[in-house]
Amino acid sequence: MSDYNFAYLDEQTKRMIRRAILKGLAIPGYQVPFASREMPMPYGWGTGGVQVSAATLTPDDTLKVIDQGADDTTNAVSIRKFFERTADVATTSKTAEATVIQTRHRIPEEVLSEDQILVYQVPIPEPLRFLEPRETETRKMHALEEYGLMHVKLYEDIARHGHIATSYAYPVEVQGRYVMDPSPIPKFDNPKMEMAAIQLFGAGREQRIYALPPYTKVVSLDFDDHPFEASKAPHACALCGAEDSYLDEVITDDQGGRMFVCSDTDYCESRRAAGHVGKDAA
Amino acid sequence: MTPLLSVRDIRKTYGSHVGCTDVAFDLYPGEVMGIVGESGSGKTTLLNCLAGQLTPDQGQVVFGTREAGPRDTLQMSEPERRMLRRTDWAFVHQHARDGLRMNVSAGGNVGERLMAVGARHYGDIRDSAADWLGRVEISEARIDDRPTTFSGGMQQRLQIARNLVTNPRLVFMDEPTGGLDVSVQARLLDLLRGLVRDMGLSAIIVTHDLAVVRLLADRLMVMKDGHVIETGLTDQVLDDPQEPYTQLLVSSVLQV
Numbered sequence: 287m288s289d290y291n292f293a294y295l296d297e298q299t300k301r302m303i304r305r306a307i308l309k310g311l312a313i314p315g316y317q318v319p320f321a322s323r324e325m326p327m328p329y330g331w332g333t334g335g336v337q338v339s340a341a342t343l344t345p346d347d348t349l350k351v352i353d354q355g356a357d358d359t360t361n362a363v364s365i366r367k368f369f370e371r372t373a374d375v376a377t378t379s380k381t382a383e384a385t386v387i388q389t390r391h392r393i394p395e396e397v398l399s400e401d402q403i404l405v406y407q408v409p410i411p412e413p414l415r416f417l418e419p420r421e422t423e424t425r426k427m428h429a430l431e432e433y434g435l436m437h438v439k440l441y442e443d444i445a446r447h448g449h450i451a452t453s454y455a456y457p458v459e460v461q462g463r464y465v466m467d468p469s470p471i472p473k474f475d476n477p478k479m480e481m482a483a484i485q486l487f488g489a490g491r492e493q494r495i496y497a498l499p500p501y502t503k504v505v506s507l508d509f510d511d512h513p514f515e516a517s518k519a520p521h522a523c524a525l526c527g528a529e530d531s532y533l534d535e536v537i538t539d540d541q542g543g544r545m546f547v548c549s550d551t552d553y554c555e556s557r558r559a560a561g562h563v564g565k566d567a568a
Numbered sequence: 569m570t571p572l573l574s575v576r577d578i579r580k581t582y583g584s585h586v587g588c589t590d591v592a593f594d595l596y597p598g599e600v601m602g603i604v605g606e607s608g609s610g611k612t613t614l615l616n617c618l619a620g621q622l623t624p625d626q627g628q629v630v631f632g633t634r635e636a637g638p639r640d641t642l643q644m645s646e647p648e649r650r651m652l653r654r655t656d657w658a659f660v661h662q663h664a665r666d667g668l669r670m671n672v673s674a675g676g677n678v679g680e681r682l683m684a685v686g687a688r689h690y691g692d693i694r695d696s697a698a699d700w701l702g703r704v705e706i707s708e709a710r711i712d713d714r715p716t717t718f719s720g721g722m723q724q725r726l727q728i729a730r731n732l733v734t735n736p737r738l739v740f741m742d743e744p745t746g747g748l749d750v751s752v753q754a755r756l757l758d759l760l761r762g763l764v765r766d767m768g769l770s771a772i773i774v775t776h777d778l779a780v781v782r783l784l785a786d787r788l789m790v791m792k793d794g795h796v797i798e799t800g801l802t803d804q805v806l807d808d809p810q811e812p813y814t815q816l817l818v819s820s821v822l823q824v
């Protein structure tokens with residue numbers, strides 16, 4: 287394989303994407319437009335994240351790909367295979383061993399370090415879109431820091447449900463400036479966004495890249511009398527007994543049996559390998 | 569007394585067509601100015617130029633700001649002008665759907681301006697919204713309903729509440745009673761008159777309904793072909809019009 291085609295995209299395209307990434311890192315939370323390329327996979331399959339990963343990966347990197355916390359879903363497997371084929375990089379399911387982690391809908395439970403990069407797949411980068419569909423207007427709102435509308439959305443939530451019911455893609459304010467959509471991660475993950483690793487967000491169809499440098503201040507929006515809560519199901523993982531991890535509810539049989547297990551499969555497996563046992567572990 | 573608004577030499581053209589031209593007047597605190605004239609005479613064009621929704625070709629719109637005294641709003645930066653628009657100014661559109669968020673509850677519609685200027689206590693925002701719904705005669709029980717479920721008159725009253733919640737000092741209204749049934753209009757006018765008096769509001773009201781200006785406006789400007797052709801105290805202009813066009817306007821209404 288020639289260097290020219292490393293990670294599928296040509297060097298010029300990767301340079302263009304890297305410039306967008308650097309600009310994003312320089313202005314945390316700001317959505318940088320970029321000329322998204324056709325990728326050999328449909329939109330909605332993480333083409334934004336894939337392009338950011340392609341521009342970020344070097345031959346020495348070790349890549350991990352997760353979808354909803356799992357390494358073995360179709361989406362995660364196909365993206366991992368794509369980079370194994372086009373970039374010939376090492377891959378892993380171990381969070382600690384990865385240097386680049388591409389994710390859809392989760393932040394790994396294991397604390398990330400300064401030498402790691404987390405790449406998010408983003409479907410809709412604009413947090414204001416729900417109430418203001420006009421792009422010219424949302425751009426102006428960002429430029430002028432007019433973010434009252436974000437609280438209207440939270441107000442509506444409380445008025446309808448008695449509490450802030452938004453549980454995914456919960457809006458955050460970045461470094462006291464830009465309001466950002468963290469992609470559809472559960473709000474349980476929001477506090478983790480203040481982390482040591484670099485976080486990059488790629489939206490393919492919408493042609494936007496944004497970023498958080500290490501240790502950027504990330505505050506989840508809320509009201510004084512309805513403070514933000516990073517909630518999760520009030521259970522321990524049935525397999526590894528973890529009480530601090532985000533849980534998925536899985537159906538175990540056709541008699542309505544169900545249990546709660548870690549959504550981060552690597553985290554769960556590592557804990558079990560270390561001897562932790564949950565109540566349903568056989 | 570210094571004027572709240574000083575308008576000088578406003579002109580707005582659409583290509584070679586004149587929208588409005590040579591407009592100048594002062595509006596004093598607590599005063600209500602009516603702008604009347606036939607369709608196409610330039611009322612909306614003028615109002616939008618004054619309210620910062622359209623940029624005139626020339627002229628000055630000097631507003632007495634709270635912090636810095638008289639400022640030409642046309643020379644302000646856009647952030648300053650937008651800030652004014654959600655604090656000291658209010659704009660009531662003819663069609664409520666242009667001034668409301670139809671997919672947001674009544675309470676959220678009223679609360680938006682509060683949140684836009686930094687209110688972050690849900691309970692307080694909701695209390696203000698409930699209070700304002702009451703003041704525009706909408707039952708508090710409707711606070712969580714969307715405006716799509718409201719009648720035309722209720723939508724218009726909701727739009728007014730949404731605008732007045734931040735205690736603006738100057739309200740721009742474009743045909744606020746247009747398109748409503750006569751009985752609904754009467755109730756809305758009554759309400760507006762009460763609010764203007766109680767809050768000491770200054771207002772500029774565009775209408776082609778002379779009954780509206782008779783009830784609400786202290787002073788009147790009559791427009792024709794983009795020009796102001798007659799101004800004066802409302803009663804004076806309506807009872808003793810000087811210009812032939814104004815005489816026609818007044819008499820045609822009296823015949824109705």
Ligand SMILES: Nc1ncnc2c1ncn2[C@@H]1O[C@H](COP(=O)(O)OP(=O)(O)OP(=O)(O)O)[C@@H](O)[C@H]1O
Binds near residue numbers: 582585587606609
């Ligand atoms: N966007 C535009 N482009 C071109 N011409 C316009 C535009 N808006 C208004 N005009 C013209 O400018 C003149 C004044 O229009 P304006 O809407 O201000 O009148 P108006 O007094 O508000 O009328 P109405 O009572 O029907 O609302 C009219 O001749 C109109 O056709």
Ligand SMILES: [Mg+2]
Binds near residue numbers: 611612613
């Ligand atoms: Mg008009």
Ligand SMILES: [Zn+2]
Binds near residue numbers: 523524547555
């Ligand atoms: Zn587990």
